[in-house]
Amino acid sequence: MLATTLDPAKLKELFGKYRFDRFPLVIDGRLEGIVDRAEVQRAFARGDSPRPEEAVVCNPNRAIRDASNLFIQSKSGVIVLVSDESKVVGIVTLHDILRAQAANEI
Secondary structure, eight states: OOBOOOOHHHHHHHHHHOOOSEEEEEETTEEEEEEEHHHHHHHHHHTOOOOOBOOEEEOTTSOHHHHHHHTTTOSSSEEEEEOTTSOEEEEEEHHHHHHHHHHHHO
């Protein structure tokens, strides 16, 4: 699921429909950042537009170890998976990394 606008009504609908706290923001086919539920709520309370966080990206074909190292750079706690064609194909969370590491240790 992607956010495709910073329009307040659309963001309220998106966050109301899904329980996720963060979504990649893709406008006109271009990754613009990450929108965060808490930032969106604060911005709306101030009457402002939310400011997307910078997105840290990774190719989905890279090793999980590579992705886990990128979390150091990610302020949002999310890594956006971007294909060779520059399309957002998913996200990786810290929970995903922990599950992958646990699966490899068993």
